[in-house]
Every structure is written in structure tokens, then in C-alpha cells.
Amino acid sequence: MSIFSWMNDQLLRMQWLSGLVTAGVRGLGLDPASRIGGSVQFFVYDVVKIFILLSVLIFVISYLQSYFPPERTRRILGGRSGIGANILGALLGTITPFCSCSSIPLFIGFTAAGLPLGVTFSFLISSPLVDMASVILLASIFSWPIALAYVGVGLIVAVVGGTIIGKLGMEGQVESFVHNVPVTDADESLSRAERIGFARGQVLDIAGKVWPYVLIGVGIGAVIHNWVPEATISALLGQDKWWAVPVATVVGIPMYADIFGTLPIAEALVGKGVGLGTVLAFMMAVTALSLPSLIMLKRVVKMPLLVAFTGLVTVGILTIGFAFNAITHMFI
Amino acid sequence: MIIKILGSGCKKCGILAENALAAAHAAGKTAEIVKVTDFAEIAGYGVMSTPALVVDEKLIASGKVLTIDEISALL
Numbered sequence: 001m002s003i004f005s006w007m008n009d010q011l012l013r014m015q016w017l018s019g020l021v022t023a024g025v026r027g028l029g030l031d032p033a034s035r036i037g038g039s040v041q042f043f044v045y046d047v048v049k050i051f052i053l054l055s056v057l058i059f060v061i062s063y064l065q066s067y068f069p070p071e072r073t074r075r076i077l078g079g080r081s082g083i084g085a086n087i088l089g090a091l092l093g094t095i096t097p098f099c100s101c102s103s104i105p106l107f108i109g110f111t112a113a114g115l116p117l118g119v120t121f122s123f124l125i126s127s128p129l130v131d132m133a134s135v136i137l138l139a140s141i142f143s144w145p146i147a148l149a150y151v152g153v154g155l156i157v158a159v160v161g162g163t164i165i166g167k168l169g170m171e172g173q174v175e176s177f178v179h180n181v182p183v184t185d186a187d188e189s190l191s192r193a194e195r196i197g198f199a200r201g202q203v204l205d206i207a208g209k210v211w212p213y214v215l216i217g218v219g220i221g222a223v224i225h226n227w228v229p230e231a232t233i234s235a236l237l238g239q240d241k242w243w244a245v246p247v248a249t250v251v252g253i254p255m256y257a258d259i260f261g262t263l264p265i266a267e268a269l270v271g272k273g274v275g276l277g278t279v280l281a282f283m284m285a286v287t288a289l290s291l292p293s294l295i296m297l298k299r300v301v302k303m304p305l306l307v308a309f310t311g312l313v314t315v316g317i318l319t320i321g322f323a324f325n326a327i328t329h330m331f332i
Numbered sequence: 333m334i335i336k337i338l339g340s341g342c343k344k345c346g347i348l349a350e351n352a353l354a355a356a357h358a359a360g361k362t363a364e365i366v367k368v369t370d371f372a373e374i375a376g377y378g379v380m381s382t383p384a385l386v387v388d389e390k391l392i393a394s395g396k397v398l399t400i401d402e403i404s405a406l407l
Contacts, residue, residue, distance in 0.1 A: 069395055070380035104371055109380035177372060184378035184391060198396070205344070299372065 012140040014049050021045040035226045042222040046264045050214050053140060054260055055203050057133040061095070062202035064132075066195040068095055070106050071185050074113050077123070083163060086122040090158035093126030094151075103127055104296050111174055111300075112181040118166020125313060126158035129288045134259040141267045146331050149324070150280060157284075157316035164312055165305075173305035213261030221264030230272050239275040239328070245321035248278045249314060252285025256293070262286045276331055277324030284317045336366045338374040338394075339383035348383045348397045355403035 009015045021044050022032045030037035073092050077085060096106070103124055110120040130151050138147035190198070224233070237244040266279045289310060298306055335352045339345035349365050356363035368374055368386075377386055381395030385403070392398075392406050 074380075105375055105380045105382070108371075108375040109378070112375075112378075178375075181375050182378040184394075194396075201344070201397075205342070208343075296371070 008139075008144075012136070014045075014052070014140070017049055017052075018045050021048070038226040039222045042225050042268075043218055046218045046221060046267075047214065049140070050137075050218070050260055050264070051207070051211075053137060054133070054207060054210070054214075057136055058203045058206050059199045061132050062199035063195055065095055065202075066190055066198050068092065070096075070109060073123075074110055074115065075185075077110070077115055077119055078113060080119065081116050083159070085116065085119045086159045086162045086166070087155075089119040089122035089162060090126040090130075090155045093123045093158060094130045094132060094155075096123075096127045096131075103293065104300060107297070107300055108178050108181055109183070111178050113183045116166055117171055117174070118162045118164075120162075121165045121309065122158045122162025125161050125288060125309075126155060128258075128293075129158065129284060130154035131259070134287075137259060137263055141263055142270070143331070146276065149331070153280075153320045153324075154284065157288075157313065157320065161309075161312040161316055165308060168308060170305045170308065173302040175300050175302065178300055210258055210260050213257045214264075217257065217261035218264040221268040224265065224268035225271060228272070233269070233272040233274060237269070237274045237278055239273070239278075239325060244275060244278045245281050245318055245325065248282035249285045249317050249321065252282045253289045253314070254291045255286045256290040257286050259283065259287055275325035276328040277321040277326070280324055281317050281321030284320065285314075288313050288317070333361055333363050333388050334366060335363050336368050336386035336389075337383060338368045338377060338379055338386060340369055340371070342383065344397050345383040348385060351398060351400045352385060352387075352403050354400045355407060358400065358404055359407055361407075 018041075021041055024044070025032045025037050025041045028040075030040060032038060032041050073096070076092065077089055080088065106127075107120060107124060110123070111117070135147045135151055138150050235241075237248065262283045266283050269279050269282075270276065294306065294310065297309070301309075333356065335349075335356065337345050337349045337352065339348075345367065349367065353363055353365055374382065374384070377384065377391050379391065379394045383397060384394035385392040385398060387407065392403070398406070
């Protein structure tokens with residue numbers, strides 16, 4: 001066994017933890033193969049694993065993020081245009097704060113500084129959709145090829161979506177007050193201790209915010225994993241059903257959660273034979289679009305632009321879903 | 333003086349407000365704390381990351397929780 005696969009199995013997939021929890025379930029007098037024992041095993045293992053990964057990942061990523069405050073991102077993107085700027089915007093979106101609540105101030109700040117609308121939207125789409133934490137988590141729960149494929153298609157949606165919005169010429173569809181906002185530059189010199197303090201603060205802040213979503217997500221995952229018959233799931237979302245991807249997308253859009261809460265549900269669904277494309281579509285719909293973020297966005301853009309944004313992202317997610325279902329056999 | 337704390341009402345905003353008040357008192361000034369939570373108004377100060385500190389309509393810092401000493405030095 002190579003060092004790499006050992007690290008992958010033990011550090012990322014935490015097989016030691018799975019074994020430990022299984023032993024603990026047995027110690028309680030439950031059979032891990034039974035429904036109740038299996039539910040307890042799934043719940044405890046997933047909750048502990050996600051919180052360990054979440055803390056480590058947010059710490060590392062926040063430390064890196066402290067080098068890319070929004071003001072710097074805006075400076076990097078300033079004065080650029082064309083597809084290259086969209087790609088850069090999408091890439092910078094992967095190393096920005098996790099919370100979608102921060103995306104509206106960013107939108108206002110970018111637009112006020114005169115960044116092209118399309119570039120701003122490439123950034124806005126990729127920011128909640130793809131982040132480095134989701135890559136590691138996907139690799140932990142599924143595999144590296146799936147994680148990298150998720151990032152790849154997420155970036156494509158962001159670049160293509162932003163480019164189309166840019167081509168639609170909807171600059172007039174932004175609420176006028178946005179253009180009257182002053183553009184300020186922040187002092188961004190931080191010491192190492194300040195960066196570490198910032199990263200630790202982010203871990204506490206985000207863990208404090210997302211824990212209910214993680215518990216609910218893992219709870220739903222445990223129910224799907226142990227109690228819902230495979231026949232029911234495949235009748236609703238099976239790979240042979242053309243409506244599986246649209247249903248997963250439509251259900252996911254209004255939901256407000258983050259990648260940490262959606263992954264255990266995705267994990268359980270894939271375990272029940274649901275197509276990878278269907279599951280990815282669900283995860284992307286939940287993270288990229290949500291009712292609360294659309295309501296906030298409505299305050300800074302007019303309806304046609306909001307519809308264009310929602311429509312493009314939805315079409316992108318559907319396309320990815322169908323495409324991945326067609327090639328699932330390459331990954332699983 | 334009027335101290336404005338810009339932010340969506342997170343825990344960090346509360347800490348920043350306390351620190352700002354303490355720094356103002358240490359400097360022997362009376363200060364009134366105003367919490368600004370509307371993001372259109374927050375953006376009006378050119379702020380992209382919260383919490384941010386505004387003293388007498390002048391933006392002092394954004395995106396971090398300053399300590400009492402740091403605020404004292406800036407006042």
C-alpha cells in the first residue's frame with residue numbers, strides 16, 4: 001500500500017474513525033448491520049468526521065484567504081475584460097469567504113469600482129459553488145476524480161454564466177445607488193499572528209453557524225442510508241428516470257445550506273444508487289442558489305438580471321447533472 | 333463622538349462595539365454607538381467586509397475586530 005493511499009484512507013476518509021465508531025456501536029450492544037445500529041454508526045461517524053475536516057479546512061483556507069481580502073481581489077480584477085477576466089474571477093471566487101451573506105457587499109463594491117458585470121457574476125457564481133473546502137470534502141467522501149470533476153464543472157458554469165451575462169448587456173439592470181457607492185481601499189498589512197487569529201476566528205464563527213445544518217444534513221443522510229428502501233429512492237431519483245436531475249435541482253434551489261450540510265445527504269443518495277449527476281445537481285442547486293440569497297440580490301439588481309442569473313445557473317446545473325449521469329460509470 | 337459599527341449583527345460586531353466604547357472612554361470622550369445593519373447603508377461607506385468601524389462618519393477599519401489599543405491609536 002502506497003503512502004498516498006494510506007494518507008487518503010486514514011487522514012481524509014478517516015477509516016480509523018469508522019472502525020472506532022463501529023466498535024463503539026457494538027459496545028453499546030447494537031449490531032452495526034442493523035437499522036438502528038447502522039443509523040447510529042452513520043450519524044456519529046459522519047458528524048465527527050465533518051467537524052474535524054471542517055475545522056482543519058476552514059483554518060487552513062482562512063489563513064490563505066487573509067492574503068486575498070475583497071479589496072485586493074477587486075484590484076486584481078480591475079481593468080480586465082474578456083474571457084480571461086471571467087476565468088480569473090471564477091478562480092478568485094474559490095478562495096473567498098464561505099458565507100453567501102457576504103456576496104452582496106462584494107457585488108456592490110465590485111460594481112461600484114467599474115468591474116464588468118460579467119466578471120462580477122463569474123465571481124459571484126463560483127464563490128458559493130466551488131471552494132477549496134468542498135474539494136477536500138468531496139475527495140474524503142467520494143474520490144479525488146469526483147472532487148476534481150466537481151471543481152472543473154463548477155468553474156465552467158461560473159465562466160460561461162458570467163460571460164453570457166456580460167454579453168446580454170444588462171449594466172442598466174443594476175439598482176442605481178450601487179454606482180454611487182464610494183470606492184475605498186483597506187489597509188491589508190497583517191502580521192502572521194493576526195492571520196492566525198483571523199483563521200481561528202473564522203473556524204469558531206463558521207462552525208458556530210453551520211452546526212445545525214450539519215446535524216440536519218447528517219440526520220437526513222442517516223435516515224436515507226438505513227431506513228428508506230432502495231426501491232423507493234430509485235423510483236424517485238433512479239438513473240433511468242429522466243426527471244431525476246430536474247427534481248433534484250428544483251428541490252435544491254430554495255434550500256439554504258452549505259456544502260457541509262449537503263454532503264452527507266449526497267453520500268447517502270449515491271449509496272442508494274442515485275446517479276452522480278443527480279447528486280451533484282442537488283448539491284450545486286443548494287449551494288449556488290437559495291431563496292435568502294436571491295431575496296438579498298433582488299435589492300441590488302432589477303428583475304430581468306435576477307431572472308437571467310437564476311436561469312443561467314439553473315440551466316448550467318441541469319446540463320452538468322445530465323452530463324455526469326451519462327458518464328457516471330467512469331467514476332464509480 | 334458617534335461611533336458606527338457596520339455589520340449584519342454578528343458576534344464580532346458586538347465585540348468591536350465594546351472595544352470602541354472602551355477606547356473612547358479611555359480617551360476621556362463620550363461616545364454614542366450606532367449599529368448599522370442595512371447592507372445598502374453599509375456599502376454606502378465603501379465597505380466590502382464586515383464588521384467595520386466608522387467614527388464621526390469616517391471609515392476607520394473594515395473586515396476585522398480591532399482591539400481597544402488599536403482603536404485608541406486610531407482615534
